[in-house]
Amino acid sequence: xxxxxxxxxxxxxxxxxxxxxxxxxxxxxxxxxxxxxxxxxxxxxxxxxxxxxxxxxxxxxxxxxxxxxxxxxxxxxxxxxxxxxxxxxxxxxxxxxxxxxxxxxxxxxxxxxxxxxxxxxxxxxxxxxxxxxxxxxxxxxxxxxxxxxxxxxxxxxxxxxxxxxxxxxxxxxxxxxxxxxxxxxxxxxxxxxxxxxxxxxxxxxxxxxxxxxxxxxxxxxxxxxxxxxxxxxxxxxxxxxxxxxxxxxxxxxxxxxxxxxxxxxxxxxxxxxxxxxxxxxxxxxxxxxxxxxxxxxxxxxxxxxxxxxxxxxxxxxxxxxxxxxxxxxxxxxxxxxxxxxxxxxxxxxxxxxxxxxxx
Amino acid sequence: xxxxxxxxxxxxxxxxxxxxxxxxxxxxxxxxxxxxxxxxxxxxxxxxxxxxxxxxxxxxxxxxxxxxxxxxxxxxxxxxxxxxxxxxxxxxxxxxxxxxxxxxxxxxxxxxxxxxxxxxxxxxxxxxxxxxxxxxxxxxxxxxxxxxxxxxxxxxxxxxxxxxxxxxxxxxxxxxxxxxxxxxxxxxxxxxxxxxxxxxxxxxxxxxxxxxxxxxxxxxxxxxxxxxxxxxxxxxxxxxxxxxxxxxxxxxxxxxxxxxxxxxxxxxxxxxxxxxxxxxxxxxxxxxxxxxxxxxxxxxxxxxxxxxxx
Numbered sequence: 001x002x003x004x005x006x007x008x009x010x011x012x013x014x015x016x017x018x019x020x021x022x023x024x025x026x027x028x029x030x031x032x033x034x035x036x037x038x039x040x041x042x043x044x045x046x047x048x049x050x051x052x053x054x055x056x057x058x059x060x061x062x063x064x065x066x067x068x069x070x071x072x073x074x075x076x077x078x079x080x081x082x083x084x085x086x087x088x089x090x091x092x093x094x095x096x097x098x099x100x101x102x103x104x105x106x107x108x109x110x111x112x113x114x115x116x117x118x119x120x121x122x123x124x125x126x127x128x129x130x131x132x133x134x135x136x137x138x139x140x141x142x143x144x145x146x147x148x149x150x151x152x153x154x155x156x157x158x159x160x161x162x163x164x165x166x167x168x169x170x171x172x173x174x175x176x177x178x179x180x181x182x183x184x185x186x187x188x189x190x191x192x193x194x195x196x197x198x199x200x201x202x203x204x205x206x207x208x209x210x211x212x213x214x215x216x217x218x219x220x221x222x223x224x225x226x227x228x229x230x231x232x233x234x235x236x237x238x239x240x241x242x243x244x245x246x247x248x249x250x251x252x253x254x255x256x257x258x259x260x261x262x263x264x265x266x267x268x269x270x271x272x273x274x275x276x277x278x279x280x281x282x283x284x285x286x287x288x289x290x291x292x293x294x295x296x297x298x299x300x301x302x303x304x305x306x307x308x309x310x311x312x313x314x315x316x317x318x319x320x321x322x323x324x325x326x327x328x329x330x331x332x333x334x335x336x337x338x339x340x341x342x343x344x345x346x347x348x349x350x351x352x353x354x355x356x357x358x359x
Numbered sequence: 360x361x362x363x364x365x366x367x368x369x370x371x372x373x374x375x376x377x378x379x380x381x382x383x384x385x386x387x388x389x390x391x392x393x394x395x396x397x398x399x400x401x402x403x404x405x406x407x408x409x410x411x412x413x414x415x416x417x418x419x420x421x422x423x424x425x426x427x428x429x430x431x432x433x434x435x436x437x438x439x440x441x442x443x444x445x446x447x448x449x450x451x452x453x454x455x456x457x458x459x460x461x462x463x464x465x466x467x468x469x470x471x472x473x474x475x476x477x478x479x480x481x482x483x484x485x486x487x488x489x490x491x492x493x494x495x496x497x498x499x500x501x502x503x504x505x506x507x508x509x510x511x512x513x514x515x516x517x518x519x520x521x522x523x524x525x526x527x528x529x530x531x532x533x534x535x536x537x538x539x540x541x542x543x544x545x546x547x548x549x550x551x552x553x554x555x556x557x558x559x560x561x562x563x564x565x566x567x568x569x570x571x572x573x574x575x576x577x578x579x580x581x582x583x584x585x586x587x588x589x590x591x592x593x594x595x596x597x598x599x600x601x602x603x604x605x606x607x608x609x610x611x612x613x614x615x616x617x618x619x620x621x622x623x624x625x626x627x628x629x630x631x632x633x634x635x636x637x638x639x640x641x642x643x644x645x646x647x648x649x650x651x652x653x654x655x656x657x658x659x660x661x662x663x664x665x666x667x668x669x
Binding site (some may be wrong): 063094098099101112114122158175 | 403567569572573575576577585588590664665
């Protein structure tokens with residue numbers, strides 16, 4: 001395995017729409033999400049609770065219960081092959097074999113009545129046809145790989161005998177058992193305390209360097225993003241509002257929502273100028289999403305056009321898109337802190353028509 | 360684990376002692392006594408009999424004598440039956456009740472777990488509606504109605520076919536046991552179905568089932584390895600009391616099917632104020648119940664490792 005980052009697109013999701021039929025009506029949880037990730041790369045999907053980040057990944061994995069859930073439109077491709085709604089491609093299982101997944105709360109994400117080792121071994125038995133003892137021996141090796149001391153003894157223990165951080169390590173061991181090409185980490189550190197968070201993130205990075213797997217990291221923590229990601233997609237109300245490389249996202253933020261998130265992020269300095277600023281208001285009701293920009297109601301710079309028309313993704317740089325009318329070439333207003341394409345570049349760079357393009 | 364078992368057994372002994380004492384006090388406070396029957400006895404005979412059975416002594420003294428005998432495993436002799444020791448009554452008739460009860464519980468548990476899991480898997484679809492309707496029926500209709508209906512349909516089936524598929528009543532072979540056991544277990548089965556359904560639904564929406572799906576396990580494997588065991592835990596909890604309740608509560612069914620079980624003696628003894636038989640059967644059933652609960656707790660610890668160390 002090499003740590004080389006190839007430029008081949010490994011996993012790509014295109015124009016994904018997911019909705020849920022409830023008693024109150026249809027919730028449009030994901031409204032046209034597109035992204036892609038390459039081998040060895042980490043993509044972070046950021047957004048507040050309920051913005052659809054987990055739902056879109058679970059939909060891709062086929063984990064949302066249907067009904068009430070429904071994938072209305074879209075595709076998800078692994079090495080160019082659409083696998084949405086399938087369990088296998090080329091004889092390999094998607095879940096557990098090609099794509100591993102870890103979850104937010106390790107305490108409840110493991111079966112309480114099954115030994116840790118057996119839970120890890122199960123994946124190998126199912127996908128690799130290992131015998132029970134073979135799989136268990138490999139499970140012990142995997143526990144060693146994720147740096148669990150006394151792995152042999154630990155493998156015979158039950159989840160309630162593990163601490164939260166150890167459980168998340170065990171989850172990681174389980175997810176990488178079959179050497180998946182993509183690991184989806186759904187808020188892997190949210191339930192853990194800060195020192196353990198750092199350890200888990202370092203572990204993920206280390207494994208990524210060894211195996212070259214791609215990581216899709218779902219989080220609402222920008223500090224985690226800065227530490228881990230190669231590129232970032234910011235989600236709001238079921239759409240990706242800005243996507244960019246991690247540097248561009250932090251230093252050339254092109255969407256007011258990204259700016260808002262940054263201002264709400266704690267910093268080391270504690271003077272008045274660096275006070276945390278919450279984003280006022282709350283996300284729109286996804287039973288009837290607004291016709292225009294979903295962020296319009298909370299945006300301090302909202303314009304007339306924002307209410308009626310949803311902005312397309314405007315190109316603001318190399319692989320850098322933002323769904324905001326402020327990025328329209330004809331907009332002459334500059335906002336403090338918001339990145340704009342320098343005027344001389346606007347003339348030759350195409351924009352506005354980039355609807356539906358992938359990250 | 361050993362310490363835990365010993366602790367539970369000690370608790371059980373105390374519970375049984377408490378049951379015995381409470382029954383003793385209650386029994387002696389009921390108006391009348393075993394000697395005040397329909398046949399009037401004159402005062403002299405009565406005094407003789409009281410002296411013979413120790414009924415003339417203070418109640419506290421009687422209590423201590425009784426407890427001492429009980430510790431030796433001697434429940435005394437029956438007041439109303441000729442030359443019958445309570446121990447003999449229990450020894451002869453309890454195995455019958457127990458066999459019937461265990462079979463009924465087996466029906467109830469297997470049926471409850473199976474149907475409960477089915478209703479959860481087919482939640483809000485036709486199989487769920489049908490089974491849940493039958494469950495309501497099973498809980499609300501008393502067992503003697505099912506017993507009578509069962510016998511009636513068995514008679515009809517036997518006469519239509521021209522030979523006996525299953526005997527309608529009596530005791531002796533396995534074929535005698537099937538229908539009464541089914542009838543006896545029906546109410547508990549219905550109750551367990553409901554219990555299993557709700558716990559199965561809870562398990563199905565839990566995070567670790569999502570994990571199991573993300574691991575790419577097949578639905579059958581998820582069902583057998585992850586859902587069934589965890590969902591069956593609450594059902595196993597009620598199994599202990601259910602065994603005791605079914606074994607002791609089989610009186611009506613025993614009567615309808617003419618089965619020589621202990622339940623009949625239990626009820627008769629209370630009606631006739633047969634002190635020794637009341638005490639014997641109550642203490643025996645009490646001990647049986649306590650033992651079953653302990654046994655289930657131990658089994659529970661085996662299935663759910665979290666219980667073991669706490």
